[in-house]
Amino acid sequence: MKHPRRKDRRTFEHAAEFRFYEELNDFLKPEQRKQTVAYRFHGHPGIKDSIEALGVPHTEVDLIVVNGEPVGFGHHLQDGDRVAVYPVFEGIDISPVARLRERPLRKIAFVVDVNLGRLARMLRLLGFDTLFSNTYGDGEIVAISEAEGRIVLTRDRRLLHAKAVTHGYWVRSVWPRRQVDEVVRRFDLAGLVRPFSRCADCNGRIEPAAKEQVEAQLEPKTKKYYDVFYRCTSCGKIYWEGSHVGKLRERFGGMLGKPAPG
Numbered sequence: 001m002k003h004p005r006r007k008d009r010r011t012f013e014h015a016a017e018f019r020f021y022e023e024l025n026d027f028l029k030p031e032q033r034k035q036t037v038a039y040r041f042h043g044h045p046g047i048k049d050s051i052e053a054l055g056v057p058h059t060e061v062d063l064i065v066v067n068g069e070p071v072g073f074g075h076h077l078q079d080g081d082r083v084a085v086y087p088v089f090e091g092i093d094i095s096p097v098a099r100l101r102e103r104p105l106r107k108i109a110f111v112v113d114v115n116l117g118r119l120a121r122m123l124r125l126l127g128f129d130t131l132f133s134n135t136y137g138d139g140e141i142v143a144i145s146e147a148e149g150r151i152v153l154t155r156d157r158r159l160l161h162a163k164a165v166t167h168g169y170w171v172r173s174v175w176p177r178r179q180v181d182e183v184v185r186r187f188d189l190a191g192l193v194r195p196f197s198r199c200a201d202c203n204g205r206i207e208p209a210a211k212e213q214v215e216a217q218l219e220p221k222t223k224k225y226y227d228v229f230y231r232c233t234s235c236g237k238i239y240w241e242g243s244h245v246g247k248l249r250e251r252f253g254g255m256l257g258k259p260a261p262g
Contacts, residue, residue, distance in 0.1 A: 012040035014079035020056060021086050026172060027055045027157065041077060048073035051085060057160030059152070059168035062088040088167075108192060111136075111144045113154040118176035123183065124203055127194030131203060138162075153183065196230070196239065204234025214238050 018037045025033040032054075039050060047066070048058050063086040064071050077083075109129040112120040113136065120132035131144060142162045145152045152159060152168035160168045169186055173179050184190055197206055209231040215223060217238055230239040 013042050014077075015040045016050075016077055016079070016081040016083060018051075018054060018083045018085065020054075021084065023172075024056050024060060024085060024087050027057070027060070027170075029055070044076040044078065046073065047071065047075045047077050047083065050077050052161055056085065057157060057168065057170065059160045059165055060087055060170065061085055107149055108187065108189065109148065109150045110153050111141055111148075111150040113138075113141060113152075113156060113159065115155040116153055116171060116179065119153065119171070119179045119183070121200045122176065122180040124198045124200045125195065126180070126184075126189075127197040128189070128192075129198070129203065151187070199232035199235060199237055199239075201237055202232060202235040204232045206230045206232050206239060209238070 016039050018039050019035070020028060020033075020037070028037070037054065039054065041050065047064060051061060051064075052058060058073065064073075064075070065084040065086075066075060066081050110120075110123060110131065112123075112130060112132040114134050117132060117134060120130045123130040131150065136144075138156070138159050141152060141154075141159065142164050144150060145166075145168070146164040150167075152165050153171055154160065154168065155171055155174075157170045159165070160170060169183070171179050171182060173182055184193075198204065199206055207230060209229045211223075211227055211229055214229050214231060218229075222240065222242075226240045226242070228240060231237070232239070
C-alpha cells in the first residue's frame with residue numbers, strides 16, 4: 001500500500017529574524033514595518049538575496065549586523081540569525097565597519113529614469129552632473145551607472161535590484177520640488193551645490209561669455225537690460241541672471257548663495 005507523499009519539510013527548515021531601520025521600512029509590507037520580521041528559508045542563502053526577497057533593494061543598504069557583528073553581502077544566512085539592516089549613510093564613511101562595497105561613494109553624478117525629468121533639470125541647475133533622456137530604458141540606465149559610476153535615481157524600485165547597480169535611490173515623493181529636497185538631504189549635498197554651473201537642457205558646463213560674443217543671439221530687450229552672460233560649452237545655450245534666477249534663489253534658499261561661475 002502506497003502512503004500519500006508528504007510535503008517536503010525542507011522548504012522552510014530554517015528561520016531568521018530581520019529588523020529594518022529608518023527609511024528601509026518604506027519597502028516593507030505595512031504589517032512588517034518597524035518590527036522584527038520572521039524570515040523562513042532552506043539551505044544557506046546569501047544575505048543580499050534574502051534582504052531583496054523581503055523587498056529592500058541592496059542599493060539602499062549600507063550596514064548589516066548579524067548577531068551583533070557587521071557582515072558583507074556575501075554572508076550566508078544561518079538558522080537562528082538575528083539580522084539588523086541599516087540604510088545608506090552617504091554623509092559618513094562607514095566602510096571600515098560595513099565593507100558592503102568596494103569603495104565608499106565619493107563621486108556625485110546621477111543617471112535619472114524617465115519619470116524624473118523635472119528632478120534632473122533641477123539637479124543640473126544646482127550644479128550636479130545628471131544624465132537624463134526620455135528614451136533611456138532600464139537596461140541602458142543600469143549600463144550607464146555601471147560604466148560611469150553614477151547613482152541611479154528612480155521611481156521604479158525594481159530597477160535598484162539590478163546587481164550591477166551599486167549606488168541608487170528610490171525617490172519617494174511624486175512632486176518635483178519635494179524630490180530635489182529629498183535627494184539633497186539623502187546624499188548630504190547642500191555643501192556641494194554649485195548653482196548655474198551646468199546647463200539645464202543638456203548637462204554641459206556653463207562658462208562666462210563676453211556680451212559681444214553672444215550679442216547676435218540675444219533678443220533686443222535682453223541686450224538692453226543685461227550685461228553679464230554665460231554659455232553652455234556643449235549646446236551653446238545662452239544664460240543670464242534674469243527674474244528666473246531670483247525665483248530659483250528664493251526656492252532653494254541658502255543653497256543658491258553663489259552666483260554663476262565667473
